[in-house]
Amino acid sequence: MSSHPAPEELLLDYVAGALPAGPELAVALHVALDPASRETVDRLTALGGALLEREPAGAVDAGLGTVLERTLARLDDVPVEPKPSSRRHRHPGFEWAPAPLVPHLRPGMDWRRVMGKFDEIRLDLPGDFHRVSLLRLESGRGLPEHKHPGYEYTVVLQGGYTDETGSYGVGDFAVGPGSVRHEPIADPGEPCIAMIVVEKPIVLTGPWGRWLNPLVSRGLI
Template identity: 30%
Template sequence: MPEPREHGRDAMSGPANAAFSELYSAYAAGRLDPAFALLLETQSMLRGDVRHALAVSETISGVVLEMAEPARMSAGAATRALDLIAQLEGETGRAASRQPEDRELADLPDPLRTPAQDAFAAAGWQGTAPGIRRMKLDVGSELDVELYRIQPNARVPRHTHGGMEFTLVVAGGFSDESGSYGPGDLAVKGPDDTHQPVGDPGDVCFALAVRDSGLRFTGVMGMIQRVLGR
C-alpha cells in the first residue's frame, strides 16, 4: 500500500523523530486527554517508531520523577493504593474472561479491544451507509471517539468537519482525495477539508476516529442531516 501523502500529517502520523514532543511528554506525564491517549496507545501497537518514542518519553519522565524532592505520604496512602491496584486487577480479569459477541473485535490491538467490546455490548454497531458501521466509544473524554468498520470499496458519505478529526487506521485501509492510509497511519482533517473515504479492496477496514466536533455531510446526506437537526 502506498505511503500517505504529507497532507495532514503530524507527530502521530509521520516518523516519530520528535521523541521529546509535547504529545509524548504529556502522555508520559499522564496529562493527555483519554481519547488521544487511546489513539496513541493503539498506534504504538502498530508502529515501532511510535512505540520507541513513548518508551523514551516514559524513561525521561521516570528519571525526572526520581530527581524530584520526595513528598510525605498521607496516613493510609499505601493501603489505599494497594486496594486500588487490586480493584483494577479484578476489573481486568473480568474483562479478559468475557467472550465478545463480535469476534472481529477480539483481533483489535489491546488498548482498543476492551472499550470496543464494551461499546458493542452496550449498543452494538450502528449503520451509517451501505457497508459502513460505527460505534461510539466511552473512554472518559469530552471528545467524540468512534470506531468505524468499512467494507472493501464501501464509501463513507462525503463530508466536511466542524473542527479537527484524527482517524487512525487499525486494520485494512482506506483512501480519499489526499492519499491511501494503512494500519498505523493517521489521517488528520480540519474544517477546510472535504473528503470521502473509500474502503480499500481486500480486508475490512477498522478505523478509530477522534474529533472535537461533528461531521457535516454534503449532498443528499447533508440535506437529511439539516432536516433532522443533527
C-alpha cells in the first residue's frame, strides 16, 4: 500500500474519464503500482453507473463533495473481481516500466542528460498541453530547487526520492501546488525513476534561475 496515495477526488476524475492525457497516465501508473488505489478505482467503476442513475437531476453539480463522500462510504460493499494479468513486451532498459507506460515507449528511445544533473525522456501525448517526462536521478543527485506556477503530478516508478514534503517510494503519488518550492533528491540505492507531469513550465529558484528560466519556459531544458 502506498504511503502517498493519489487524492480520492483525482481517482474519481480518472474513473469518470475527466482527466487530460498526462495526468490520466500518471494516475494509471499509480493505480498499476498501488493495490489499494487499484481496488478503489475498481469499486468506483462498479458504482459509477448505479450512482448516476440514482442521483436526482442536478444533484451531482449541486453537491459533488457530498456525492463523493457517499460513494466512497459505499465502496466496501462492492465486490472486486480479480483481473487477469496483462503482460506486455518491454524494450531493453525499460524492464521497470509498468504496463500502462509500455505503449508510450518507442524502440530506440533513450535518455538525454539535462543540465548535467538528471536524465529525461519526454513523452508526446497528442491533444494534451502538459509536459510529460520520465526523469532519472542517480543516488544522491537532485533536481534543481524550483516551484510550479501550475500543478505537478509525480509518480515514482523505481527507487525513491526525498524532498521538503517527505520521502516517496515506488507507486507513491505527489500532487504539487505551485506555491511549494522543493528540491527532490534521489534516495540511496538504485536510480530513482519517476514520471512527472507539469501543467506549466517550472520556475527555477536557485542562483542560476534568472539565466535558465527563459530556456525552461521555451521548453529547451
